[in-house]
Amino acid sequence: xxxxxxxxxxxxxxxxxxxxxxxxxxxxxxxxxxxxxxxxxxxxxxxxxxxxxxxxxxxxxxxxxxxxxxxxxxxxxxxxxxxxxxxxxxxxxxxxxxxxxxxxxxxxxxxxxxxxxxxxxxxxxxxxxxxxxxxxxxxxxxxxxxxxxxxxxxxxxxxxxxxxxxxxxxxxxxxxxxxxxxxxxxxxxxxxxxxxxxxxxxxxxxxxxxxxxxxxxxxxxxxxxxxxxxxxxxxxxxxxxxxxxxxxxxxxxxxxxxxxxxxxxxx
Numbered sequence: 001x002x003x004x005x006x007x008x009x010x011x012x013x014x015x016x017x018x019x020x021x022x023x024x025x026x027x028x029x030x031x032x033x034x035x036x037x038x039x040x041x042x043x044x045x046x047x048x049x050x051x052x053x054x055x056x057x058x059x060x061x062x063x064x065x066x067x068x069x070x071x072x073x074x075x076x077x078x079x080x081x082x083x084x085x086x087x088x089x090x091x092x093x094x095x096x097x098x099x100x101x102x103x104x105x106x107x108x109x110x111x112x113x114x115x116x117x118x119x120x121x122x123x124x125x126x127x128x129x130x131x132x133x134x135x136x137x138x139x140x141x142x143x144x145x146x147x148x149x150x151x152x153x154x155x156x157x158x159x160x161x162x163x164x165x166x167x168x169x170x171x172x173x174x175x176x177x178x179x180x181x182x183x184x185x186x187x188x189x190x191x192x193x194x195x196x197x198x199x200x201x202x203x204x205x206x207x208x209x210x211x212x213x214x215x216x217x218x219x220x221x222x223x224x225x226x227x228x229x230x231x232x233x234x235x236x237x238x239x240x241x242x243x244x245x246x247x248x249x250x251x252x253x254x255x256x257x258x259x260x261x262x263x264x265x266x267x
Contacts, residue, residue, distance in 0.1 A: 073151050074099045074112055084170055086115035087122030095121065099150065104166040112150045113159060123176060124167065126159040137256040140242040144199070158258075161203040161237055164196040175207060179214050187214035202236035202244055205260040229263035236260070 075098045082103045083089045089100055097117045102124070103110040116123040129136065134148045134156035148157025167173070175194035180186040193208030210216040216223075220230040229246070236244035238261045240253040251261035 073153075074101060077101075082110070085122070085167060086113065086117075086124040089115055090117055090122030098153070104163070105170045107163070107166045111146075111163060113163075114150075114153075119176075126164055126167075127157070128154070129156050130154060131156065136258070138239065138258060140239045140258075143237065143239055143258040144203075161196060162199070165198050165203060168195040177212075177214065188212045189214040189217065191218060197236075202242075204234060204236050205232055207233060232260045232262055235262050 075094070075096060077083075077089070077092075077094065077100070080092070083092070083100070084104050085102055086100065089102070094100075094115075095117050097115060099112050100115050101110045102113055114125040114128065116125055128148075131154070136156075136158070138147060138158075143158060144161045146158055146160025146163060149155025150157055172192075173194045175191045177189045178186065179188065189210065189212040191207040191210055193206065195206040197204035197206070205218075207218055210219060210221065218232045220227045223230070237258060238244045238250075238252045239258040240250060240256075243250045243252065245251045245261035245263065247261065247263045251263075252258055255261075
């Protein structure tokens with residue numbers, strides 16, 4: 001009986017020792033897991049911080065690249081004078097097409113624009129769309145201030161409604177629209193007395209006499225039966241977020257572009 005008691009006691013002690021050792025190992029394991037989780041969280045945080053820094057550096061380098069590209073692409077006239085438009089640059093002797101700096105009479109600052117010196121020269125290019133590289137489904141603010149690629153020779157852009165107003169109110173201008181298809185067939189439309197109103201009047205379009213080979217799609221004067229709904233004359237500018245058309249829907253939203261829409265875009 002005494003031996004049994006001693007054996008039982010020994011077994012109890014041994015069991016207690018084993019149980020205690022197991023609890024200690026489990027506690028150490030849990031502590032190690034917690035430490036590893038903390039390290040993983042710290043590493044994840046550092047990776048996120050590095051990703052933010054990398055994104056910032058890439059953005060800064062992109063801006064620097066574009067700035068350098070724009071500066072190198074603008075034709076330097078040697079600071080001879082400030083020009084109000086491309087026709088002044090042409091008349092001053094510059095015959096090379098490319099990006100120049102102009103400053104309309106009422107403009108607070110210079111801005112870059114592509115000057116087309118062909119076909120009589122001095123054309124101030126206010127919009128270029130050719131390959132779909134630029135998104136023209138923009139809001140009112142973008143169309144007001146201008147957007148696009150002012151670096152590459154064939155870059156797509158919109159000069160900006162503010163700039164259009166400043167340009168067209170300083171004299172008599174002719175609007176020329178050049179159209180070309182993928183087979184290189186081309187046509188054109190010209191309108192005298194091209195003017196764009198101010199912001200208060202939502203950059204209202206005014207155009208005069210038409211000439212050309214593309215058809216009178218802006219004023220539709222040769223088709224009186226559709227002029228009331230097809231003409232863009234005296235229409236306010238519309239974007240998807242500021243609708244000024246006469247259509248029950250939203251022409252800018254449906255066409256995914258800003259324009260002087262009426263009831264239907266016949267261009």
